[in-house]
Amino acid sequence: MPRVWIVVLGFFLAGLTGLGAYFLPLFQTAATSTAAAPGLPNLNPVQAPTKPFTVLLLGSDDDSKFAPDQLNTQSMILVRVDPATKQATMLSIPRDLWVPIPNQGMGKISWAYRMGGAPGAVAAVESDFKVHIDDYAWIGLEGLVKLIDKLGGVNVQVTNPVMDDYYPADLNTSYPYDYYRVAVLPVATHMDGVEALQYVRSRHGDIRGDFARSERQQQLLLAIKAAASHVNIADLPSLASAFNGEVKTSMGIDRMRSMISIANEFNGPNVHRVVLVPPYTSEGWAQGQSVVFPDWGQIIPLVHQTFP
Numbered sequence: 001m002p003r004v005w006i007v008v009l010g011f012f013l014a015g016l017t018g019l020g021a022y023f024l025p026l027f028q029t030a031a032t033s034t035a036a037a038p039g040l041p042n043l044n045p046v047q048a049p050t051k052p053f054t055v056l057l058l059g060s061d062d063d064s065k066f067a068p069d070q071l072n073t074q075s076m077i078l079v080r081v082d083p084a085t086k087q088a089t090m091l092s093i094p095r096d097l098w099v100p101i102p103n104q105g106m107g108k109i110s111w112a113y114r115m116g117g118a119p120g121a122v123a124a125v126e127s128d129f130k131v132h133i134d135d136y137a138w139i140g141l142e143g144l145v146k147l148i149d150k151l152g153g154v155n156v157q158v159t160n161p162v163m164d165d166y167y168p169a170d171l172n173t174s175y176p177y178d179y180y181r182v183a184v185l186p187v188a189t190h191m192d193g194v195e196a197l198q199y200v201r202s203r204h205g206d207i208r209g210d211f212a213r214s215e216r217q218q219q220l221l222l223a224i225k226a227a228a229s230h231v232n233i234a235d236l237p238s239l240a241s242a243f244n245g246e247v248k249t250s251m252g253i254d255r256m257r258s259m260i261s262i263a264n265e266f267n268g269p270n271v272h273r274v275v276l277v278p279p280y281t282s283e284g285w286a287q288g289q290s291v292v293f294p295d296w297g298q299i300i301p302l303v304h305q306t307f308p
Contacts, residue, residue: 054307059138077217130300
């Protein structure tokens with residue numbers, strides 16, 4: 001995978017819509033080769049997309065407790081970008097959503113990645129939500145931490161405090177089964193990569209559970225977008241090396257280039273954020289475990305307002 005492509009993908013994961021506004025001049029030179037010498041034809045023009053496209057963003061706990069091919073997804077965010085209307089939507093899918101998994105029976109939607117990899121996760125979301133997904137992008141724990149650290153951290157206005165006595169101590173350790181306490185108070189704060197991961201990964205001690213975590217994950221994506229505004233071309237090699245296999249994607253370089261070409265058209269008010277809180281979902285039990293039940297009669301009409 002080309003280095004610049006990996007960097008662009010990291011930025012795509014960091015907010016997708018609007019991030020390229022900061023980097024468009026940079027990537028037009030470094031990634032798309034659109035700058036031609038005076039008097040010479042541009043042999044590699046970027047064709048800006050005109051049709052909507054949908055990407056499934058996936059995040060997994062991939063510490064040493066898990067075999068590389070036995071990962072669940074802790075985060076699933078469906079992103080739809082419409083270049084014509086300059087609108088984008090982020091839909092967070094609860095990891096414990098109890099759904100039919102193609103060729104596997106009923107289960108939590110987070111299991112689909114473990115059972116069938118990224119194609120399995122894509123198939124489950126397409127089948128259950130009745131949508132079409134053009135591409136996927138996956139990132140692991142250390143990939144997110146390293147990306148944020150390379151950007152110098154992020155500024156977050158914490159509105160929902162986190163108090164977790166059982167946060168997993170599973171990074172950079174030979175024994176990933178310990179726990180420690182995490183406390184994030186409601187205040188404007190600057191977070192490094194580990195702190196930001198704690199903020200979006202913690203789910204204990206919050207009465208809203210995964211719903212609150214989904215909101216925090218969307219908030220972090222936008223915070224990373226803002227933090228990336230200071231990056232220049234000299235930072236590209238170190239940013240690229242930060243991922244080190246912690247990112248996987250089905251996106252080709254042409255789609256990445258075309259997304260960068262329209263990214264400056266999007267801004268905050270045009271990004272719609274959706275979390276499937278009650279009454280779209282309800283908590284309960286299935287096969288002896290806590291799950292989230294979908295109300296498809298309400299979810300499908302909501303989703304189809306943006307996702308075809």
